[in-house]
Amino acid sequence: MFKPELILSDLDGTLVDSVPDLAYAADQMMQQLDLPARGVDSVRLWVGNGVERLVKRTLTGEMYGEPPSDLLAKAFPLFMDCYGDTNGQRSQLYPGVREGLVWLHEHYRNLGCITNKSKRFTRPLLEQLGIADYFGIIVAGDSLPAKKPDPLPLTHCMDFFSKKPEQTLMIGDSTNDVQAARNAGCPIICVDYGYNHGEDIRLSGADAVISHFAELQRLLPL
Template sequence: MSSLAQDLTRIEAVIFDLDGTMVHTLGDFQVALHRTMADLGLPPVSDKLIEETIGKGSEHLIRSLLTHQHARAEARKVGQAFTAWSVDALFEQAWQTYQRHYLEINGQFSSVYPGVTLALQALAAQGMPMACLTNKPRSFALALLKEKALDHFFGPVFGGDSFERKKPDPLPVLKTCEALGFPVAKTLMVGDSSNDARAAHAAGCPVVLVTYGYNHGQRVQDTPAAAWLDSLAVLPHRLRAANY
Protein backbone atom coordinates (compact mmCIF):
# COMPACT_ATOMS: atom_id res chain seq x y z
CA MET A 1 0.00 0.00 0.00
CA SER A 2 2.84 2.41 0.79
CA SER A 3 4.42 2.16 -2.66
CA LEU A 4 0.99 2.56 -4.25
CA ALA A 5 0.26 5.67 -2.19
CA GLN A 6 3.68 7.09 -2.98
CA ASP A 7 3.43 6.54 -6.74
CA LEU A 8 -0.21 7.48 -7.24
CA THR A 9 -0.60 10.65 -5.24
CA ARG A 10 -2.41 13.46 -7.06
CA ILE A 11 -3.53 11.33 -10.01
CA GLU A 12 -5.84 13.49 -12.11
CA ALA A 13 -6.54 11.31 -15.16
CA VAL A 14 -6.40 7.63 -16.12
CA ILE A 15 -5.48 5.86 -19.37
CA PHE A 16 -6.80 2.33 -19.82
CA ASP A 17 -5.53 -0.36 -22.13
CA LEU A 18 -8.29 -2.46 -23.72
CA ASP A 19 -7.46 -6.10 -24.56
CA GLY A 20 -6.60 -8.09 -21.46
CA THR A 21 -7.25 -5.09 -19.20
CA MET A 22 -10.92 -4.22 -19.65
CA VAL A 23 -12.16 -6.86 -22.08
CA HIS A 24 -11.23 -10.55 -22.37
CA THR A 25 -10.90 -10.60 -26.16
CA LEU A 26 -8.91 -13.80 -26.64
CA GLY A 27 -11.94 -15.56 -28.11
CA ASP A 28 -12.35 -12.89 -30.79
CA PHE A 29 -8.70 -13.20 -31.77
CA GLN A 30 -8.88 -16.97 -31.91
CA VAL A 31 -11.98 -17.13 -34.09
CA ALA A 32 -10.80 -14.43 -36.50
CA LEU A 33 -7.33 -15.94 -36.82
CA HIS A 34 -8.53 -19.51 -37.29
CA ARG A 35 -10.84 -18.31 -40.07
CA THR A 36 -8.02 -16.30 -41.60
CA MET A 37 -5.64 -19.26 -41.68
CA ALA A 38 -8.35 -21.45 -43.20
CA ASP A 39 -9.01 -18.89 -45.95
CA LEU A 40 -5.28 -18.77 -46.72
CA GLY A 41 -5.06 -22.54 -46.89
CA LEU A 42 -2.70 -22.66 -43.90
CA PRO A 43 -2.89 -25.04 -40.91
CA PRO A 44 -4.47 -23.62 -37.75
CA VAL A 45 -2.26 -22.02 -35.12
CA SER A 46 -2.61 -22.96 -31.47
CA ASP A 47 -4.73 -20.89 -29.13
CA LYS A 48 -1.77 -20.71 -26.76
CA LEU A 49 0.42 -19.14 -29.45
CA ILE A 50 -2.28 -16.58 -30.20
CA GLU A 51 -2.53 -15.63 -26.52
CA GLU A 52 1.24 -15.22 -26.23
CA THR A 53 1.47 -13.12 -29.41
CA ILE A 54 -1.33 -10.58 -28.96
CA GLY A 55 -0.64 -7.17 -27.45
CA LYS A 56 1.76 -5.48 -29.85
CA GLY A 57 -0.71 -4.58 -32.59
CA SER A 58 -2.60 -6.55 -35.20
CA GLU A 59 0.07 -6.16 -37.87
CA HIS A 60 2.68 -7.63 -35.51
CA LEU A 61 0.25 -10.43 -34.64
CA ILE A 62 -0.37 -11.41 -38.27
CA ARG A 63 3.28 -11.21 -39.25
CA SER A 64 4.38 -13.24 -36.21
CA LEU A 65 1.87 -16.01 -36.90
CA LEU A 66 2.76 -16.16 -40.58
CA THR A 67 6.44 -16.39 -39.63
CA HIS A 68 5.63 -19.22 -37.25
CA GLN A 69 3.60 -21.03 -39.92
CA HIS A 70 6.35 -20.71 -42.49
CA ALA A 71 9.05 -21.92 -40.11
CA ARG A 72 6.92 -24.87 -39.06
CA ALA A 73 6.27 -25.82 -42.67
CA GLU A 74 9.94 -25.62 -43.55
CA ALA A 75 10.89 -27.72 -40.51
CA ARG A 76 8.38 -30.42 -41.37
CA LYS A 77 9.10 -30.29 -45.09
CA VAL A 78 5.41 -30.66 -45.87
CA GLY A 79 5.80 -29.89 -49.53
CA GLN A 80 7.33 -27.32 -51.82
CA ALA A 81 3.97 -25.91 -52.88
CA PHE A 82 3.26 -24.91 -49.29
CA THR A 83 6.67 -23.51 -48.40
CA ALA A 84 7.13 -21.57 -51.64
CA TRP A 85 5.28 -18.54 -50.27
CA SER A 86 7.04 -15.86 -48.27
CA VAL A 87 5.73 -13.99 -45.24
CA ASP A 88 6.11 -10.63 -46.98
CA ALA A 89 4.26 -11.79 -50.08
CA LEU A 90 1.32 -13.17 -48.09
CA PHE A 91 1.11 -10.49 -45.42
CA GLU A 92 -1.19 -8.04 -47.21
CA GLN A 93 -3.70 -10.75 -48.13
CA ALA A 94 -3.56 -12.15 -44.60
CA TRP A 95 -4.01 -8.68 -43.09
CA GLN A 96 -7.03 -7.86 -45.24
CA THR A 97 -8.59 -11.28 -44.58
CA TYR A 98 -8.04 -10.94 -40.85
CA GLN A 99 -9.59 -7.47 -40.72
CA ARG A 100 -12.70 -8.73 -42.50
CA HIS A 101 -13.13 -11.66 -40.15
CA TYR A 102 -12.38 -9.63 -37.02
CA LEU A 103 -14.88 -6.93 -37.87
CA GLU A 104 -17.53 -9.57 -38.52
CA ILE A 105 -17.22 -11.04 -35.02
CA ASN A 106 -15.78 -8.13 -32.99
CA GLY A 107 -17.09 -8.53 -29.44
CA GLN A 108 -19.09 -11.71 -30.04
CA PHE A 109 -16.55 -14.02 -28.41
CA SER A 110 -15.32 -11.63 -25.72
CA SER A 111 -16.49 -10.43 -22.33
CA VAL A 112 -15.89 -7.54 -19.97
CA TYR A 113 -13.76 -8.64 -17.03
CA PRO A 114 -15.45 -8.69 -13.61
CA GLY A 115 -14.97 -5.41 -11.75
CA VAL A 116 -14.27 -3.29 -14.83
CA THR A 117 -17.67 -1.64 -15.16
CA LEU A 118 -17.82 -0.99 -11.41
CA ALA A 119 -14.40 0.66 -11.54
CA LEU A 120 -15.28 2.86 -14.49
CA GLN A 121 -18.57 3.88 -12.90
CA ALA A 122 -16.83 4.82 -9.65
CA LEU A 123 -14.11 6.79 -11.40
CA ALA A 124 -16.68 8.59 -13.55
CA ALA A 125 -18.64 9.47 -10.40
CA GLN A 126 -15.43 10.98 -9.00
CA GLY A 127 -15.14 13.10 -12.15
CA MET A 128 -11.96 11.33 -13.28
CA PRO A 129 -11.11 12.03 -16.95
CA MET A 130 -10.42 8.74 -18.75
CA ALA A 131 -8.96 7.69 -22.09
CA CYS A 132 -8.53 4.35 -23.82
CA LEU A 133 -5.19 3.58 -25.46
CA THR A 134 -4.75 0.26 -27.24
CA ASN A 135 -2.54 -1.23 -29.93
CA LYS A 136 -5.70 -2.57 -31.55
CA PRO A 137 -6.74 -0.62 -34.69
CA ARG A 138 -8.86 2.31 -33.57
CA SER A 139 -11.93 1.26 -35.59
CA PHE A 140 -11.84 -2.15 -33.89
CA ALA A 141 -11.50 -0.51 -30.47
CA LEU A 142 -14.36 1.94 -30.98
CA ALA A 143 -16.69 -0.84 -32.15
CA LEU A 144 -15.74 -3.09 -29.23
CA LEU A 145 -16.21 -0.37 -26.61
CA LYS A 146 -19.64 0.38 -28.03
CA GLU A 147 -20.56 -3.33 -28.20
CA LYS A 148 -19.67 -3.74 -24.52
CA ALA A 149 -21.36 -0.46 -23.45
CA LEU A 150 -18.07 1.03 -22.25
CA ASP A 151 -17.69 3.80 -24.82
CA HIS A 152 -19.45 6.50 -22.79
CA PHE A 153 -16.81 6.35 -20.04
CA PHE A 154 -14.03 7.62 -22.30
CA GLY A 155 -13.03 10.87 -23.89
CA PRO A 156 -10.10 10.17 -26.22
CA VAL A 157 -9.83 6.69 -27.73
CA PHE A 158 -6.62 5.89 -29.58
CA GLY A 159 -5.51 2.75 -31.39
CA GLY A 160 -2.37 1.28 -32.79
CA ASP A 161 -2.92 3.20 -36.02
CA SER A 162 -3.48 6.57 -34.32
CA PHE A 163 0.20 7.52 -34.08
CA GLU A 164 3.47 6.86 -35.87
CA ARG A 165 4.50 4.30 -33.25
CA LYS A 166 2.74 1.85 -30.94
CA LYS A 167 3.26 0.86 -27.32
CA PRO A 168 5.83 0.04 -25.89
CA ASP A 169 7.07 3.27 -27.48
CA PRO A 170 6.18 6.17 -25.16
CA LEU A 171 4.74 8.31 -27.97
CA PRO A 172 1.13 7.02 -27.69
CA VAL A 173 1.13 7.61 -23.93
CA LEU A 174 2.51 11.12 -24.33
CA LYS A 175 -0.03 11.95 -27.03
CA THR A 176 -2.90 10.56 -24.96
CA CYS A 177 -1.86 12.63 -21.94
CA GLU A 178 -1.76 15.65 -24.22
CA ALA A 179 -5.27 14.88 -25.49
CA LEU A 180 -6.53 14.51 -21.93
CA GLY A 181 -4.85 17.77 -20.98
CA PHE A 182 -2.91 16.47 -17.99
CA PRO A 183 0.82 16.08 -17.27
CA VAL A 184 2.19 12.56 -17.57
CA ALA A 185 3.22 12.52 -13.91
CA LYS A 186 -0.43 13.06 -12.93
CA THR A 187 -1.85 10.52 -15.38
CA LEU A 188 -2.09 6.83 -14.50
CA MET A 189 -1.61 4.10 -17.11
CA VAL A 190 -3.60 0.92 -16.41
CA GLY A 191 -2.62 -2.13 -18.43
CA ASP A 192 -1.99 -5.85 -18.38
CA SER A 193 1.47 -6.30 -19.86
CA SER A 194 5.10 -5.28 -19.97
CA ASN A 195 4.16 -3.49 -23.19
CA ASP A 196 1.99 -1.05 -21.23
CA ALA A 197 4.53 -0.72 -18.44
CA ARG A 198 7.45 0.00 -20.74
CA ALA A 199 5.49 2.68 -22.58
CA ALA A 200 4.36 4.30 -19.34
CA HIS A 201 7.79 4.19 -17.70
CA ALA A 202 9.45 5.68 -20.78
CA ALA A 203 6.89 8.48 -20.83
CA GLY A 204 7.28 9.21 -17.11
CA CYS A 205 3.78 7.99 -16.31
CA PRO A 206 2.92 5.85 -13.24
CA VAL A 207 1.48 2.46 -14.13
CA VAL A 208 -0.74 -0.17 -12.50
CA LEU A 209 -1.01 -3.66 -14.00
CA VAL A 210 -3.83 -6.21 -13.73
CA THR A 211 -2.80 -9.81 -13.11
CA TYR A 212 -5.39 -11.58 -15.28
CA GLY A 213 -4.56 -10.31 -18.78
CA TYR A 214 -2.18 -11.16 -21.59
CA ASN A 215 1.51 -10.67 -20.94
CA HIS A 216 3.12 -12.72 -23.70
CA GLY A 217 3.07 -15.84 -21.52
CA GLN A 218 5.03 -14.18 -18.69
CA ARG A 219 4.12 -13.35 -15.08
CA VAL A 220 3.08 -9.71 -15.05
CA GLN A 221 4.12 -9.42 -11.41
CA ASP A 222 7.71 -9.59 -12.63
CA THR A 223 7.18 -6.29 -14.48
CA PRO A 224 7.87 -3.15 -12.40
CA ALA A 225 4.69 -1.23 -11.54
CA ALA A 226 3.15 0.82 -8.75
CA ALA A 227 0.74 -2.05 -8.07
CA TRP A 228 -0.60 -5.31 -9.47
CA LEU A 229 -4.35 -5.71 -9.11
CA ASP A 230 -6.40 -8.89 -9.29
CA SER A 231 -9.49 -6.80 -10.05
CA LEU A 232 -9.99 -3.27 -11.33
CA ALA A 233 -12.86 -2.89 -8.86
CA VAL A 234 -10.35 -1.86 -6.17
CA LEU A 235 -8.69 0.84 -8.27
CA PRO A 236 -11.04 3.77 -7.40
CA HIS A 237 -10.64 3.03 -3.67
CA ARG A 238 -6.87 2.78 -3.97
CA LEU A 239 -6.66 6.06 -5.88
CA ARG A 240 -8.89 7.82 -3.38
CA ALA A 241 -6.77 6.47 -0.50
CA ALA A 242 -3.57 7.57 -2.20
CA ASN A 243 -4.85 11.10 -2.68
CA TYR A 244 -6.08 11.71 0.87
Protein backbone atom coordinates in the same frame (compact mmCIF):
# COMPACT_ATOMS: atom_id res chain seq x y z
CA MET B 1 -1.01 5.71 -4.19
CA PHE B 2 -1.40 9.37 -5.21
CA LYS B 3 -4.66 10.78 -6.57
CA PRO B 4 -4.22 11.10 -10.35
CA GLU B 5 -5.90 13.81 -12.39
CA LEU B 6 -5.86 11.63 -15.51
CA ILE B 7 -6.26 7.85 -15.77
CA LEU B 8 -5.35 6.04 -18.99
CA SER B 9 -6.27 2.40 -19.52
CA ASP B 10 -5.16 -0.23 -21.97
CA LEU B 11 -7.97 -2.20 -23.66
CA ASP B 12 -7.19 -5.80 -24.60
CA GLY B 13 -6.17 -7.86 -21.59
CA THR B 14 -6.99 -5.05 -19.17
CA LEU B 15 -10.64 -4.19 -19.76
CA VAL B 16 -11.66 -6.80 -22.30
CA ASP B 17 -10.84 -10.43 -23.00
CA SER B 18 -10.83 -10.17 -26.79
CA VAL B 19 -8.81 -13.32 -27.47
CA PRO B 20 -11.84 -15.47 -28.40
CA ASP B 21 -12.65 -13.07 -31.28
CA LEU B 22 -9.01 -12.69 -32.32
CA ALA B 23 -8.42 -16.44 -32.29
CA TYR B 24 -11.57 -17.09 -34.31
CA ALA B 25 -10.49 -14.53 -36.92
CA ALA B 26 -6.94 -15.90 -37.00
CA ASP B 27 -8.16 -19.45 -37.54
CA GLN B 28 -10.60 -18.31 -40.23
CA MET B 29 -7.71 -16.59 -41.98
CA MET B 30 -5.57 -19.72 -41.78
CA GLN B 31 -8.40 -21.86 -43.10
CA GLN B 32 -8.77 -19.62 -46.14
CA LEU B 33 -5.02 -19.97 -46.73
CA ASP B 34 -5.18 -23.78 -46.36
CA LEU B 35 -2.91 -23.55 -43.32
CA PRO B 36 -3.38 -25.19 -39.88
CA ALA B 37 -5.45 -23.39 -37.25
CA ARG B 38 -3.54 -22.10 -34.21
CA GLY B 39 -6.28 -22.07 -31.57
CA VAL B 40 -7.11 -19.87 -28.61
CA ASP B 41 -4.20 -20.90 -26.38
CA SER B 42 -1.58 -19.88 -28.92
CA VAL B 43 -3.28 -16.61 -29.83
CA ARG B 44 -3.56 -15.72 -26.15
CA LEU B 45 0.24 -15.73 -25.98
CA TRP B 46 0.62 -13.68 -29.16
CA VAL B 47 -1.64 -10.65 -28.70
CA GLY B 48 -0.51 -7.25 -27.46
CA ASN B 49 1.66 -5.74 -30.17
CA GLY B 50 -0.87 -4.84 -32.83
CA VAL B 51 -2.69 -6.68 -35.59
CA GLU B 52 0.19 -6.99 -38.05
CA ARG B 53 2.42 -8.67 -35.49
CA LEU B 54 -0.42 -11.01 -34.49
CA VAL B 55 -0.90 -12.00 -38.14
CA LYS B 56 2.84 -12.64 -38.49
CA ARG B 57 2.85 -14.79 -35.36
CA THR B 58 -0.17 -16.72 -36.55
CA LEU B 59 1.42 -17.40 -39.94
CA THR B 60 4.80 -18.46 -38.55
CA GLY B 61 3.85 -19.90 -35.17
CA GLU B 62 6.68 -17.83 -33.67
CA MET B 63 6.78 -14.67 -31.55
CA TYR B 64 9.14 -12.83 -33.85
CA GLY B 65 8.86 -14.84 -37.04
CA GLU B 66 8.70 -13.08 -40.40
CA PRO B 67 6.52 -14.78 -43.02
CA PRO B 68 7.18 -14.33 -46.75
CA SER B 69 6.05 -10.89 -47.82
CA ASP B 70 3.64 -12.25 -50.43
CA LEU B 71 1.97 -14.50 -47.85
CA LEU B 72 1.64 -11.61 -45.39
CA ALA B 73 0.18 -9.39 -48.11
CA LYS B 74 -2.45 -12.03 -48.81
CA ALA B 75 -3.14 -12.92 -45.17
CA PHE B 76 -3.44 -9.46 -43.62
CA PRO B 77 -6.61 -8.32 -45.43
CA LEU B 78 -8.16 -11.74 -44.81
CA PHE B 79 -7.61 -11.33 -41.09
CA MET B 80 -8.93 -7.78 -41.10
CA ASP B 81 -12.13 -8.87 -42.84
CA CYS B 82 -12.60 -11.90 -40.57
CA TYR B 83 -12.00 -9.88 -37.42
CA GLY B 84 -14.27 -7.11 -38.63
CA ASP B 85 -17.06 -9.67 -38.98
CA THR B 86 -16.56 -11.20 -35.53
CA ASN B 87 -15.31 -8.24 -33.46
CA GLY B 88 -17.21 -8.12 -30.18
CA GLN B 89 -19.24 -11.29 -30.69
CA ARG B 90 -17.16 -13.42 -28.31
CA SER B 91 -15.27 -10.74 -26.34
CA GLN B 92 -16.24 -10.03 -22.74
CA LEU B 93 -15.43 -7.49 -20.06
CA TYR B 94 -13.28 -8.88 -17.29
CA PRO B 95 -14.95 -9.17 -13.86
CA GLY B 96 -15.15 -5.84 -12.07
CA VAL B 97 -14.42 -3.71 -15.13
CA ARG B 98 -17.83 -2.12 -15.52
CA GLU B 99 -18.06 -1.50 -11.77
CA GLY B 100 -14.54 -0.08 -11.76
CA LEU B 101 -15.16 2.23 -14.71
CA VAL B 102 -18.36 3.58 -13.14
CA TRP B 103 -16.41 4.36 -9.96
CA LEU B 104 -13.47 5.92 -11.83
CA HIS B 105 -15.75 8.04 -13.99
CA GLU B 106 -17.63 9.26 -10.93
CA HIS B 107 -14.57 10.17 -8.86
CA TYR B 108 -11.88 10.99 -11.44
CA ARG B 109 -13.69 12.04 -14.61
CA ASN B 110 -10.67 12.34 -16.91
CA LEU B 111 -10.35 8.87 -18.43
CA GLY B 112 -8.68 7.76 -21.64
CA CYS B 113 -8.34 4.43 -23.43
CA ILE B 114 -5.05 3.65 -25.20
CA THR B 115 -4.71 0.51 -27.30
CA ASN B 116 -2.53 -0.89 -30.07
CA LYS B 117 -5.67 -2.28 -31.69
CA SER B 118 -6.64 -0.68 -35.01
CA LYS B 119 -9.15 2.17 -34.71
CA ARG B 120 -11.31 0.26 -37.21
CA PHE B 121 -12.02 -2.21 -34.40
CA THR B 122 -11.49 -0.18 -31.21
CA ARG B 123 -14.56 2.02 -30.90
CA PRO B 124 -16.96 -0.65 -32.25
CA LEU B 125 -15.71 -3.04 -29.56
CA LEU B 126 -16.02 -0.44 -26.80
CA GLU B 127 -19.51 0.48 -27.98
CA GLN B 128 -20.64 -3.12 -28.28
CA LEU B 129 -19.58 -3.75 -24.70
CA GLY B 130 -21.19 -0.52 -23.51
CA ILE B 131 -18.11 1.26 -22.13
CA ALA B 132 -17.16 3.75 -24.87
CA ASP B 133 -18.81 6.71 -23.14
CA TYR B 134 -16.62 6.42 -20.05
CA PHE B 135 -13.62 7.71 -22.01
CA GLY B 136 -13.00 11.31 -22.94
CA ILE B 137 -10.41 10.22 -25.50
CA ILE B 138 -9.74 6.93 -27.28
CA VAL B 139 -6.35 6.41 -28.95
CA ALA B 140 -5.92 3.36 -31.19
CA GLY B 141 -2.77 1.81 -32.58
CA ASP B 142 -3.08 3.68 -35.86
CA SER B 143 -4.44 6.97 -34.49
CA LEU B 144 -0.93 8.46 -34.22
CA PRO B 145 2.45 7.97 -35.93
CA ALA B 146 3.64 5.74 -33.04
CA LYS B 147 2.02 3.28 -30.65
CA LYS B 148 2.94 1.76 -27.27
CA PRO B 149 5.62 1.28 -25.98
CA ASP B 150 6.36 4.66 -27.55
CA PRO B 151 5.19 7.38 -25.14
CA LEU B 152 3.34 9.34 -27.85
CA PRO B 153 -0.16 7.89 -27.20
CA LEU B 154 0.18 8.74 -23.50
CA THR B 155 1.63 12.20 -24.00
CA HIS B 156 -1.06 12.90 -26.61
CA CYS B 157 -3.72 12.15 -24.00
CA MET B 158 -1.92 14.28 -21.44
CA ASP B 159 -1.89 17.19 -23.88
CA PHE B 160 -5.58 16.63 -24.64
CA PHE B 161 -6.48 16.94 -20.95
CA SER B 162 -3.71 19.49 -20.17
CA LYS B 163 -2.14 17.17 -17.59
CA LYS B 164 1.48 16.38 -16.71
CA PRO B 165 3.08 12.93 -16.37
CA GLU B 166 3.16 13.22 -12.59
CA GLN B 167 -0.62 13.81 -12.64
CA THR B 168 -1.28 10.77 -14.83
CA LEU B 169 -1.77 7.07 -14.05
CA MET B 170 -1.60 4.26 -16.61
CA ILE B 171 -3.43 0.94 -16.14
CA GLY B 172 -2.31 -2.02 -18.23
CA ASP B 173 -1.57 -5.72 -18.37
CA SER B 174 1.75 -6.08 -20.13
CA THR B 175 5.43 -5.17 -20.17
CA ASN B 176 4.56 -3.14 -23.26
CA ASP B 177 2.28 -0.97 -21.11
CA VAL B 178 4.90 -0.64 -18.39
CA GLN B 179 7.50 0.50 -20.92
CA ALA B 180 5.07 3.02 -22.40
CA ALA B 181 4.32 4.47 -18.95
CA ARG B 182 7.99 4.67 -18.04
CA ASN B 183 8.81 6.29 -21.38
CA ALA B 184 6.09 8.86 -20.70
CA GLY B 185 7.23 9.43 -17.14
CA CYS B 186 4.07 8.31 -15.35
CA PRO B 187 3.28 5.53 -12.83
CA ILE B 188 1.43 2.38 -13.80
CA ILE B 189 -0.79 -0.23 -12.16
CA CYS B 190 -0.99 -3.60 -13.90
CA VAL B 191 -3.61 -6.34 -13.76
CA ASP B 192 -2.32 -9.90 -13.48
CA TYR B 193 -5.01 -11.61 -15.56
CA GLY B 194 -4.22 -10.18 -18.99
CA TYR B 195 -1.89 -10.80 -21.90
CA ASN B 196 1.83 -10.65 -21.27
CA HIS B 197 3.09 -13.43 -23.53
CA GLY B 198 2.96 -15.92 -20.67
CA GLU B 199 5.32 -13.91 -18.44
CA ASP B 200 4.53 -12.90 -14.84
CA ILE B 201 3.58 -9.22 -14.93
CA ARG B 202 4.92 -8.85 -11.38
CA LEU B 203 8.42 -9.01 -12.86
CA SER B 204 7.81 -5.99 -15.10
CA GLY B 205 8.44 -3.29 -12.52
CA ALA B 206 4.91 -1.88 -12.31
CA ASP B 207 4.13 0.32 -9.32
CA ALA B 208 1.36 -2.03 -8.22
CA VAL B 209 -0.31 -5.23 -9.46
CA ILE B 210 -3.97 -6.10 -8.91
CA SER B 211 -6.01 -9.21 -9.64
CA HIS B 212 -9.41 -7.56 -10.10
CA PHE B 213 -10.15 -4.26 -11.84
CA ALA B 214 -12.40 -3.07 -9.03
CA GLU B 215 -9.41 -3.26 -6.65
CA LEU B 216 -8.58 0.22 -7.93
CA GLN B 217 -11.19 1.47 -5.45
CA ARG B 218 -8.94 0.22 -2.66
CA LEU B 219 -5.72 1.64 -4.08
CA LEU B 220 -6.80 5.07 -5.28
CA PRO B 221 -7.72 7.83 -2.81
CA LEU B 222 -10.90 9.90 -3.12
